[in-house]
Amino acid sequence: MAFRNILEHKSKSLIVGVLLAMGALILVLGNSFINASQMGIRTMFTESYTGDVFISGKSLDGDVSLFGVMSMGGSASTPTIPEYEKTYELIRNTPGVAKLSGMATGFGITVKDPDATMGDGPQNMSQQSGDDAESGSDGAEAMAETMASRFLFLFGVDAKDYWSLFDTVEIVSGSLLEPGQSGLIVNENQLANMSKALKRDLKVGDMVLVQGISSGGMRLREMPILGTYRAKGEGAAPEQLAFADIDSVRILAGMTVGASENIVLEPEQTAMLSIDDTDSLFGDELLAAPISQGSVFDEAALTATLADTSVRDVANQADRGAWQYIVVRTEKPSDALAVAKSLNETFAREGIDAVAGDWQKAAGPYGQSVDVVRIVFLVAVIILIIVAIIIIMNTFVISVIERTGEIGTMRAMGAGRGFVRRMFAVETGVLSLVFSTLGASLGAIIAAILRASHIEAGNPFFEILFGGKYLNLVVTPGNFAGAVLAMVVVGFLAHLYPVSVALKIQPVRAMQSE
Amino acid sequence: MGIIEVRNVRKTYPLGKVEVQAVKGVSFDIEKGDFISIAGPSGSGKSTILNMIGLIDTPTSGEVVINGKPTSGLDDRELTRFRHEVLGFIFQSFNLIPVLNVWENIEFPLLLGKTSVSKDEKKDWIDWLIAEVGLTEWRNHKSNELSGGQRQRVAIARALVTKPQIILADEPTANLDSGTGEQIIDLMKKINRDLQTTFIFSTHDAKIVDVADHIIRLRDGLVTENYRRGEDVAGTASGAAFSAEQVGD
Numbered sequence: 001m002a003f004r005n006i007l008e009h010k011s012k013s014l015i016v017g018v019l020l021a022m023g024a025l026i027l028v029l030g031n032s033f034i035n036a037s038q039m040g041i042r043t044m045f046t047e048s049y050t051g052d053v054f055i056s057g058k059s060l061d062g063d064v065s066l067f068g069v070m071s072m073g074g075s076a077s078t079p080t081i082p083e084y085e086k087t088y089e090l091i092r093n094t095p096g097v098a099k100l101s102g103m104a105t106g107f108g109i110t111v112k113d114p115d116a117t118m119g120d121g122p123q124n125m126s127q128q129s130g131d132d133a134e135s136g137s138d139g140a141e142a143m144a145e146t147m148a149s150r151f152l153f154l155f156g157v158d159a160k161d162y163w164s165l166f167d168t169v170e171i172v173s174g175s176l177l178e179p180g181q182s183g184l185i186v187n188e189n190q191l192a193n194m195s196k197a198l199k200r201d202l203k204v205g206d207m208v209l210v211q212g213i214s215s216g217g218m219r220l221r222e223m224p225i226l227g228t229y230r231a232k233g234e235g236a237a238p239e240q241l242a243f244a245d246i247d248s249v250r251i252l253a254g255m256t257v258g259a260s261e262n263i264v265l266e267p268e269q270t271a272m273l274s275i276d277d278t279d280s281l282f283g284d285e286l287l288a289a290p291i292s293q294g295s296v297f298d299e300a301a302l303t304a305t306l307a308d309t310s311v312r313d314v315a316n317q318a319d320r321g322a323w324q325y326i327v328v329r330t331e332k333p334s335d336a337l338a339v340a341k342s343l344n345e346t347f348a349r350e351g352i353d354a355v356a357g358d359w360q361k362a363a364g365p366y367g368q369s370v371d372v373v374r375i376v377f378l379v380a381v382i383i384l385i386i387v388a389i390i391i392i393m394n395t396f397v398i399s400v401i402e403r404t405g406e407i408g409t410m411r412a413m414g415a416g417r418g419f420v421r422r423m424f425a426v427e428t429g430v431l432s433l434v435f436s437t438l439g440a441s442l443g444a445i446i447a448a449i450l451r452a453s454h455i456e457a458g459n460p461f462f463e464i465l466f467g468g469k470y471l472n473l474v475v476t477p478g479n480f481a482g483a484v485l486a487m488v489v490v491g492f493l494a495h496l497y498p499v500s501v502a503l504k505i506q507p508v509r510a511m512q513s514e
Numbered sequence: 515m516g517i518i519e520v521r522n523v524r525k526t527y528p529l530g531k532v533e534v535q536a537v538k539g540v541s542f543d544i545e546k547g548d549f550i551s552i553a554g555p556s557g558s559g560k561s562t563i564l565n566m567i568g569l570i571d572t573p574t575s576g577e578v579v580i581n582g583k584p585t586s587g588l589d590d591r592e593l594t595r596f597r598h599e600v601l602g603f604i605f606q607s608f609n610l611i612p613v614l615n616v617w618e619n620i621e622f623p624l625l626l627g628k629t630s631v632s633k634d635e636k637k638d639w640i641d642w643l644i645a646e647v648g649l650t651e652w653r654n655h656k657s658n659e660l661s662g663g664q665r666q667r668v669a670i671a672r673a674l675v676t677k678p679q680i681i682l683a684d685e686p687t688a689n690l691d692s693g694t695g696e697q698i699i700d701l702m703k704k705i706n707r708d709l710q711t712t713f714i715f716s717t718h719d720a721k722i723v724d725v726a727d728h729i730i731r732l733r734d735g736l737v738t739e740n741y742r743r744g745e746d747v748a749g750t751a752s753g754a755a756f757s758a759e760q761v762g763d
Binding site for chain 2 (some may be wrong): 008413419
């Protein structure tokens with residue numbers, strides 16, 4: 001009877017059905033797009049950058065990701081892993097952990113010569129860029145392009161175990177970073193970009209001057225180019241990614257002995273800090289002290305002090321115990337969250353101020369981009385669903401009004417309210433199920449066509465959005481069933497009010513039908 | 515005691531700020547097996563009384579007693595059960611369910627309640643009813659493929675399918691030509707005789723009044739005449755003397 005009623009009221013059934021089918025189609029395509037994007041980004045990050053579990057120190061300024069602390073203004077320094085050796089051993093002995101490696105990250109810019117970077121850096125950099133940039137309105141764009149050509153996102157790795165976790169790059173020239181080696185492995189395209197920007201024909205074996213940019217200031221380090229690489233997979237690996245020995249990155253990122261030295265002041269040195277009235281601060285003792293009229297400047301002593309760089313050299317050495325992150329490959333990728341939870345419990349028990357998370361935490365803004373896209377999609381879907389419910393509800397109400405005599409007749413013949421309720425529920429259920437299945441099937445076909453069409457991302461933004469170089473929409477059974485179920489629920493919600501209208505129809509209306 | 519007792523029933527409808535009294539205190543009894551006609555001009559209250567007897571409308575005051583059971587105070591569930599088990603309806607506009615064929619339309623009331631009838635028994639019963647109303651060849655046709663008379667025959671069979679004690683028919687011949695109307699009346703009279711089913715009509719049709727064995731005549735919401743055929747009625751001659759002009763508008 002439900003089928004026949006649906007066919008009897010063809011135009012209304014078609015309006016409701018098309019809406020439900022469209023909803024299912026949008027849900028199937030949207031979810032498969034988001035899933036593809038998430039899967040792509042997840043694979044890209046876990047396989048290439050973050051491993052399955054990512055451990056960092058804790059920061060009060062915000063969450064710590066592979067890109068540093070995600071704080072307001074972005075000036076907070078990235079914390080190091082506390083008690084690294086102990087933490088490393090605890091992680092290594094945690095069930096489910098297969099491989100692990102320590103690392104640090106930093107940002108750098110290759111520069112022409114040391115003099116160009118002295119003084120107020122940004123101004124000099126802009127001057128340097130300005131040399132390459134064309135004048136006029138294209139200047140800013142050209143400068144940004146030149147900056148990007150010289151920019152390096154530095155991965156300071158532990159060469160002895162890092163490559164066993166991440167087998168994602170292949171060496172084009174030179175060699176991989178070996179333990180104990182110091183230098184850079186850069187992307188082959190970025191080397192060409194750098195050559196153009198620095199107006200030097202850079203090749204493996206050449207030295208480049210890298211200026212580190214961190215919250216602690218700017219530091220310079222001359223580094224040899226040990227090799228060039230290209231990414232093995234089709235993930236959206238940025239060309240600016242460069243691998244370097246950990247000590248170089250520590251220095252460029254400000255993780256030096258001097259920076260981490262704990263300076264202890266004597267009580268007499270801190271005594272003035274507790275003075276709270278100006279009389280005491282500028283009291284008689286200070287004023288009564290004899291003032292030397294003669295010059296105390298001893299040029300020889302000053303020269304000797306400046307010439308002695310031993311203390312400064314020590315302070316500028318890399319802090320060899322400083323690691324920002326430990327990346328972990330779990331035995332099974334699906335265990336990542338469980339391992340992270342177990343590690344966090346261990347850290348809490350051992351009093352270690354570190355935190356473990358999955359790739360999404362490590363990916364920082366990139367990980368969040370998936371959530372942002374999902375939220376935007378969800379909001380759009382909710383708006384569409386509300387509109388669809390209103391249209392479907394109105395269509396059903398019209399249908400109920402048209403069937404007033406029929407419903408009244410049924411009621412007069414002894415149909416209870418339950419019968420009327422069931423009749424509409426079955427009709428709506430059948431309509432929702434049939435049309436949402438059709439819509440979802442159409443969505444799956446469109447997804448297959450789009451997948452077969454190999455639509456290319458074309459630029460890094462779409463590579464992130466697509467989760468790879470190509471749009472790869474995959475409709476999973478869960479995705480399909482979810483879309484159908486969601487539309488059945490929409491149909492059910494939309495039929496509630498019309499049913500309440502139908503239930504108010506009195507049997508006496510049977511007598512009034514023509 | 516009759517199968518139906520109507521005791522001082524009144525029905526008032528609100529019409530804007532005023533109240534219209536459709537039925538102004540009506541009392542009569544109906545015996546089991548009666549073929550009864552409630553006649554009167556438009557607005558006399560005959561349909562309202564029929565609706566109240568059929569439990570699809572409720573009196574403003576007074577009581578309708580069916581099978582000795584007062585019906586005021588019954589809740590919706592009890593009224594529904596009562597309508598399904600005791601009453602059958604034949605409507606002026608036939609009111610067949612358009613998506614169902616003849617056989618399914620007749621079967622429909624059996625699907626509404628808890629029935630202990632076996633599948634074969636049900637089939638035989640419906641087939642007998644279809645044969646009885648002369649629609650065996652039309653059993654698989656939908657209502658839009660039938661003539662008015664055929665539709666009303668389906669409605670009669672449908673009203674009978676639950677074997678109700680009482681069938682209420684609201685102007686059953688109003689939408690039929692006179693020849694078809696007569697056939698329908700003959701059919702209902704035959705069923706009335708064969709199955710001892712009580713038939714109650716609200717009608718303008720003098721032909722129905724002519725075959726009715728109990729006539730209740732209304733005017734302005736009041737009973738003006740109430741008599742059995744062959745009995746004398748106060749102020750009138752024998753009921754058989756009623757003419758078509760007196761029954762109609």
